[in-house]
Amino acid sequence: MSAGVWPRSGRSGVRVWALPLGLLALLLGLAFLALGLGAVATPPAQLWSALTGGTGPDTDLTRQLVLELRLPRVLVALLGGAMFAVSGSIMQAVVRNPLASPDLLGVGAGAGVAVTALLLAVPNAPGWSIPWGAFAGAWAAFLLVLALARDGSRLPPVRLALLGVAVAASLGAFQQLLLVRAPDGIGAALSFLTGTVYGADWSRLARLWPWALALLPVTLLTARRLDVLSLGEETAAALGTRVPLARYGTLALAVGLAAAAVSACGILGFVGLLAPHLARMLAGGLHLRLLPVSALIGALLVLLADTLGRAALPPLELPAGVITTLLGAPYFLYLLRRAARTG
Amino acid sequence: MTNLPKKTALLALALSVLAPAHAAPVSIQTDNGPLTLPQPARRVVALEYSYLDTLEALGIKAVGAAIGTQGGDRGAPDYLKPRVRDVREVGSRAQPNLEVMLGLKPDLILADTFVHKALLPNLARIAPTAGFENRRGSYDDVLRQILAIGQLTGREARARQLLADQASLVSKAQAFTKKNAPGLVAAVVTPGAFTVHSTDSFIGSLISKLGRKNLVAPKGTTTQYELSLEGLVALNPGTLVLFTGADETPLSIQWAKNPLWQKLSAVQRGRVYEFDRDLWTRSRGPIALKSIFAQMISSGLLADKAPPKAFLPRQ
Numbered sequence: 140m141s142a143g144v145w146p147r148s149g150r151s152g153v154r155v156w157a158l159p160l161g162l163l164a165l166l167l168g169l170a171f172l173a174l175g176l177g178a179v180a181t182p183p184a185q186l187w188s189a190l191t192g193g194t195g196p197d198t199d200l201t202r203q204l205v206l207e208l209r210l211p212r213v214l215v216a217l218l219g220g221a222m223f224a225v226s227g228s229i230m231q232a233v234v235r236n237p238l239a240s241p242d243l244l245g246v247g248a249g250a251g252v253a254v255t256a257l258l259l260a261v262p263n264a265p266g267w268s269i270p271w272g273a274f275a276g277a278w279a280a281f282l283l284v285l286a287l288a289r290d291g292s293r294l295p296p297v298r299l300a301l302l303g304v305a306v307a308a309s310l311g312a313f314q315q316l317l318l319v320r321a322p323d324g325i326g327a328a329l330s331f332l333t334g335t336v337y338g339a340d341w342s343r344l345a346r347l348w349p350w351a352l353a354l355l356p357v358t359l360l361t362a363r364r365l366d367v368l369s370l371g372e373e374t375a376a377a378l379g380t381r382v383p384l385a386r387y388g389t390l391a392l393a394v395g396l397a398a399a400a401v402s403a404c405g406i407l408g409f410v411g412l413l414a415p416h417l418a419r420m421l422a423g424g425l426h427l428r429l430l431p432v433s434a435l436i437g438a439l440l441v442l443l444a445d446t447l448g449r450a451a452l453p454p455l456e457l458p459a460g461v462i463t464t465l466l467g468a469p470y471f472l473y474l475l476r477r478a479a480r481t482g
Numbered sequence: 483m484t485n486l487p488k489k490t491a492l493l494a495l496a497l498s499v500l501a502p503a504h505a506a507p508v509s510i511q512t513d514n515g516p517l518t519l520p521q522p523a524r525r526v527v528a529l530e531y532s533y534l535d536t537l538e539a540l541g542i543k544a545v546g547a548a549i550g551t552q553g554g555d556r557g558a559p560d561y562l563k564p565r566v567r568d569v570r571e572v573g574s575r576a577q578p579n580l581e582v583m584l585g586l587k588p589d590l591i592l593a594d595t596f597v598h599k600a601l602l603p604n605l606a607r608i609a610p611t612a613g614f615e616n617r618r619g620s621y622d623d624v625l626r627q628i629l630a631i632g633q634l635t636g637r638e639a640r641a642r643q644l645l646a647d648q649a650s651l652v653s654k655a656q657a658f659t660k661k662n663a664p665g666l667v668a669a670v671v672t673p674g675a676f677t678v679h680s681t682d683s684f685i686g687s688l689i690s691k692l693g694r695k696n697l698v699a700p701k702g703t704t705t706q707y708e709l710s711l712e713g714l715v716a717l718n719p720g721t722l723v724l725f726t727g728a729d730e731t732p733l734s735i736q737w738a739k740n741p742l743w744q745k746l747s748a749v750q751r752g753r754v755y756e757f758d759r760d761l762w763t764r765s766r767g768p769i770a771l772k773s774i775f776a777q778m779i780s781s782g783l784l785a786d787k788a789p790p791k792a793f794l795p796r797q
Contacts, residue, residue: 178573179585200585207607208580331600337577338604454550454572454579 158422162435169439170217173446174209178453181205207340215339216445216459217438218351219404220414222396224437225358227411228418228430229393232369233386237474238300240412241277241397245303247406248310249280250398251332255317266346273398280310281394296478334405334460336445343403350399354392355434361389362426369424407444407460409467410437416470440466510630513595514602514613522636523590527583527609529575530616531559533592535767536628538565539644540637546586548575556727559760561770584608590634616766618705620687624766644768651775652691658779659693663786664720664747667697669709670759671724671732676714679706684766685725688774692784694721715742722748723783724795725759735796752788755781756795 175186181201188195189202223241230239241247253276257264264272284306288299331338364385367375375382397411418433441459444466448457509518527546528534534547547569551557555574558566570586573579575597583591588609593602595613605611612634614627625645632641668686669678679686680700690696697717701707709717714737726732737743748754757777761770778784781793 178579178581200587204581204584208584338580338601340604340607342603454582456573456577456579 155428159428159431159435162432162439166217166435166439166442169442169446170213173213173216173442173449174205176446176450177204177209178449179204211341211344212336212339212445213442215344215347215404216336216441218344218347219336219400219407220410220437220439220441221355221434222347222351222400222437223407223411223441224414224418224433225355225430226393226396226400227437228415228426228433229358229361229365229389229396230411231415232365232426233389233393234294234299235369235371236294236296236299237416238296238412238471238478240409240415241393241400242307242406242408242411243300243303243471245280245284245306245310246277246394246397247401248307248314249283250274250277250401251406252276252280252310252314252317254332254402255314259317266342267349270346270350270399270402273402274395277394277398277401278391280306281390297475300475300478332401332405333458334407334463335456335458336404336441337456337458339404347399347403350395354396354399358389358392358396358430359427361385361392362430365389365426365430366424369426404441405460407441408464409471410440410463412474413463413467413470414440416474508633508636510612510633512612512630513615514593514611517610517612517634519590519610519634523588523610523634525586525588526590526592526635527572527586527588529572529578529591529593529598530766531562531764532616532624532627532766533631534558534562534566534569535765535769536631537635538562539628539768540632540635540640542635542637544569545588546570546572546583548572548578550574556760556764559765559770560758561761561773562765580604580608592631618682618703619684619766620682620705621684621691622687624684628768648768648771651771655692655775655778655784658784660784660786661693663694664751665695665697665717666721666723666748667714667717667719668723669725670706670763671726671734673730673733675708676710676733676737677706678709679763685763685774689723692778694784694786711737711740711742715746718747720747720751721753721783721786722746722755724754724756725762726756726796727759732796738795738797753786754795755783755789755793757781757793 175181175183181204185197185201186205189198189205227240230241230244231237250273253272254269256276257269257272284299284303285294287306288294288302290298364380367378367380368382368385368389372382375385400407414437415429415433417436418429422428422432440463444462445459448459448462451457507518507520508522509516525545526537526542528537528544529548534544534549537544544566547558547566548555549558549566549569550571550573555576570582572582572586591605591609591611593605593611593613594616595602596615596618598605598613602611602613612630614630615623616627619627625648628644629638629641632638632644666689667678668689669676678698680698681687681690681696682700683705686696686698686705697719724732724734726734743749762774777793781789783789
């Protein structure tokens with residue numbers, strides 16, 4: 140029957156919820172584990188006592204470890220991962236290109252250059268201004284990549300990816316140039332842009348959460364529009380969508396999410412590419428389902444990367460961005476190969 | 483005359499700090515603003531080798547220090563290694579582990595305003611943090627920091643003694659210096675970079691202070707920067723001082739095969755010296771300085787004499 144979708148999802152209402160709920164449970168479990176893991180041992184009993192208001196010198200230390208150091212870091216990792224993932228999902232739908240993601244389209248690099256320039260011009264720029272600077276830079280870079288890559292109204296996937304990487308590389312070089320000419324100390328202040336949540340504290344989180352809180356729910360409202368846009372321009376127009384408005388509106392969301400994430404945890408390589416693909420495999424292509432699953436997977440990826448980075452070789456800390464890049468780069472190469480083969 | 487009240491005020495201040503060595507609050511000015519401790523610090527974390535050396539010289543065991551060898555850092559210099567066996571490693575200087583530091587419950591963290599600029603707020607939440615311009619500081623900056631660390635740890639008298647020792651070492655060394663010797667260039671040479679240390683850097687300023695002319699001026703606020711062989715030829719120093727690691731193959735070995743290198747006045751005069759960079763440029767404390775002064779004299783660097791075998795550049 141043509142209504143094949145309905146009976147199935149009706150019968151398996153549990154199944155619809157099973158995946159996001161399962162991921163959420165996994166995420167919470169990992170978060171609790173991440174709060175308990177670190178260079179200083181905090182046994183679960185102590186952790187529990189600290190979180191439930193126990194007293195004593197050990198408990199106080201544990202509470203300080205968990206609330207001052209680990210919790211903000213875990214939250215930044217979760218939000219940053221979710222924002223990159225949702226940003227990537229939107230871009231892949233709108234640009235209709237499996238290789239689209241914030242770091243590959245120059246958005247991350249543009250945000251990085253803009254933050255560098257902002258801190259050079261206004262060394263004591265307030266924390267809230269940094270995501271806005273990143274937003275402006277991200278847009279400029281993104282529009283540049285789109286303008287260069289478009290072939291009439293088409294955006295050939297491999298061309299887009301190549302130009303994105305090229306623009307990102309030249310922006311990276313430009314950022315180096317700015318840093319060479321910068322006074323000492325700015326470079327050190329920007330070291331997090333390479334993609335790490337090391338040293339993330341409540342003030343770093345404050346740069347992030349307003350954007351996450353404002354933008355992530357809105358993306359769910361655009362889910363249907365993303366479904367339509369991912370069918371292609373003509374179909375979307377035929378279905379009554381005002382394509383340019385929908386396209387740039389959703390892209391603005393994607394760029395905003397990525398820019399805010401960059402301003403708090405730098406460019407976490409390939410999260411915005413990997414998470415949407417995994418989500419599509421698990422949850423299918425409908426965005427109302429895809430977006431939350433993608434966000435959960437992105438958050439899970441970054442948290443896992445950072446927890447591994449913290450716990451693997453203490454007291455050394457491996458940057459989360461390095462681990463996500465190690466995971467993501469081979470997958471990107473595989474996608475690139477496949478896309479090149481199919482044209 | 484107008485100086486008199488100021489002097490007595492200073493004296494009174496000095497006495498007031500000296501007399502109740504315990505339990506009285508300490509206030510000093512750091513390069514990151516004023517810092518007040520309720521009492522002299524007992525549990526100190528040192529995030530630069532310089533601070534570790536200074537604390538040792540003051541007779542204080544650090545509870546933790548950034549002496550990790552991972553992540554591209556070289557770890558504690560050889561002369562400090564036997565002294566810091568009981569000091570807890572808190573990771574590398576660039577990325578010290580905040581958790582380990584918090585776990586040590588320090589009452590003072592000694593940080594660098596350049597290296598740890600972005601980290602200072604995080605450190606301050608763990609313990610009172612004194613930030614000094616150490617990595618990019620001059621010899622005089624480091625002396626001021628010795629005094630400040632002495633005050634923060636209730637060892638001001640000892641710190642002043644260390645400064646007096648330095649003053650006498652400087653005047654003794656100055657007597658060895660040949661006046662009007664040609665200008666020199668001093669550089670840290672790693673396998674990948676030739677980094678000159680200007681008149682505002684730690685070792686560059688010390689060499690100038692002792693009477694040898696350092697040809698390298700700072701670039702703005704940058705006190706040490708990379709130079710190419712061509713840039714070195716343009717300066718054409720009469721003396722070349724290389725700081726290298728014994729476990730590394732410095733770039734200069736490759737440069738020495740270039741005809742341009744042979745044209746350098748320092749090479750033709752046989753005035754190229756090679757010293758241990760861990761001791762000379764990375765330690766920057768009173769204990770290291772004693773050896774540095776001794777080597778400055780015994781190598782013939784100050785007197786502009788040809789180096790003995792031990793300080794000849796490796797081929």
